[in-house]
Amino acid sequence: MKIEMKSVRKMRVHWPIVAESFSRLAKGDVEAFREEAGIAALLQALSDSPDLGDFGNYRHVFESGLGFEGFTCTEGANPTLGQVGQRTISPTFVFTTYFDAALEDAAVERFLQHIVDIHPWEVPVIELTGPISVSSTALPAIQVSGAAS
Template sequence: MKIAMKSVRKLRVHWPIASETFSRLARGDAEAFKDEAGIAALLQASSESPDLGDFGNYRHVFESGLGFEGFTCSEGANPTLGQVGQRTISPTFVFTTYFDAALPDAAVERFLQHIVDIHPWEVPVIELTGPVSVSSATLPAVFESEAAS
């Protein structure tokens, strides 16, 4: 078998979560995904876009991680968490998915705007990469010569 590669862009969203949700997820409690309203909204938004996380026979593929975000709010900020001038640390769910690099910019912008609209932060952390290659399928030996041409 040979691995086929696909040109994609990576989307990563940092989402604040409750300390209890962080602990549950760290213990491997997958039910916490359903119980945290923000994560549920993010996963729902992701599943409504057929282009996100498309790996052929697998749809809505995503990766997640746990971490912390740190920030200090400046004058003029309207923080959801923390106070102006105070250093704040927030437990964070990090959501990563991929989409075809050839997806039109308008479709990407619509999804990003939807994320901004539902995100609780005044300035959400959303990362979008340029094209990268990921494995998309394994090809049987019979197709190897076709894939090479």
């Protein structure tokens, strides 16, 4: 197989979820993807943006993981969860997708703004990388006549 590489940027979003959804996802219950409102909104945003998760014959490609976010709110914060001065730990869904590195900045800004608009946190954690390479297709190696397989 010959692997072709594509220049992309990676976007990772950390999204708080309730403990029950965390537990269900950890057990492999894929219905939790539809039933957790925040995850459903995030996946809808992915589906609404054709530039995200485009891997040729595969669309809306994403990866996910589970983890925890920890933070302490300071004076002036308006937290969705937690209280000023207290350490808060939140179960978190970590969503990762990719888009073409050549995508116009305006398109990237629109998607990021949409995520910020639907995210429940006052300050969402969104990571955006510079260009990286990922595999885009795997092509069968050319067989030379008489060559062993």
